Amino acid sequence: MNLFTSDIDWAPEAVIADTIELFNKYNVKCTFFCTHKSSVIDSIKSDNNFELGIHPNFLPLMNQQQGSIREAIEKVLNIVPNAKGVRSHSLVQSTPLYQTFKDYGLEYEANTNLPYKNEIKPFKLWNGLVKVMHNFEDDIHFLYNFPFDDTKINTYTNMLNVFCIHPIHIYLNTDSEQTYNKAKVHYQNPTELIKFRNTKVVGTRDLLITLLNNHNKYFDNSYTVYEYLKIENFII
Numbered sequence: 001m002n003l004f005t006s007d008i009d010w011a012p013e014a015v016i017a018d019t020i021e022l023f024n025k026y027n028v029k030c031t032f033f034c035t036h037k038s039s040v041i042d043s044i045k046s047d048n049n050f051e052l053g054i055h056p057n058f059l060p061l062m063n064q065q066q067g068s069i070r071e072a073i074e075k076v077l078n079i080v081p082n083a084k085g086v087r088s089h090s091l092v093q094s095t096p097l098y099q100t101f102k103d104y105g106l107e108y109e110a111n112t113n114l115p116y117k118n119e120i121k122p123f124k125l126w127n128g129l130v131k132v133m134h135n136f137e138d139d140i141h142f143l144y145n146f147p148f149d150d151t152k153i154n155t156y157t158n159m160l161n162v163f164c165i166h167p168i169h170i171y172l173n174t175d176s177e178q179t180y181n182k183a184k185v186h187y188q189n190p191t192e193l194i195k196f197r198n199t200k201v202v203g204t205r206d207l208l209i210t211l212l213n214n215h216n217k218y219f220d221n222s223y224t225v226y227e228y229l230k231i232e233n234f235i236i
């Protein structure tokens with residue numbers, strides 16, 4: 001079973017809308033980890049095809065700028081008050097953070113990337129918070145310099161695969177760090193960004209479309225992360 005997750009990472013509205021459109025087109029579910037107030041995200045709040053979790057940013061704390069752990073969590077939880085899941089920006093995690101997530105009523109955290117591993121079965125931490133791992137992440141894939149015509153995992157299996165992809169890389173069809181770095185300066189400007197979309201080799205967008213197509217060939221259903229955890233009894 002393939003689960004699709006996406007970290008919004010402050011992408012502009014048109015870029016987020018583009019990702020939503022793709023999932024809608026193939027009628028496959030996706031879990032979004034949200035970073036900011038967005039009317040596009042608001043429009044899918046009650047859509048069963050999408051789950052909204054939070055994507056708090058703890059990096060300013062690590063860089064000794066202002067703020068607190070609780071402020072960073074509350075900032076996004078105010079936008080998505082019913083969130084069940086959390087993935088920190090840049091996958092920041094720690095033992096006290098697991099407890100803080102739990103204190104805020106979150107039921108799972110998704111902060112561990114195990115690239116291309118076969119066994120990524122979720123499990124419960126001591127406090128009942130469920131840990132969900134992912135075995136594919138678009139930006140890590142291009143940091144390895146791996147081509148995007150191969151996920152390097154077996155995607156047609158009943159074993160769990162969790163994909164972490166970003167709207168910005170779907171929009172840019174990112175194939176390499178260079179493609180992203182060239183476009184990055186226009187991050188908030190979709191009309192400029194589109195000029196940097198990779199059309200030469202297979203990129204993140206192409207890979208996602210192939211995955212969504214094949215998902216519908218091989219599986220009868222798709223699930224959000226929370227639905228999967230419920231169905232598999234990781235969360236009761």
Ligand SMILES: [Zn+2]
Pocket residue numbers: 007009055088089090
């Ligand atoms: Zn992020």
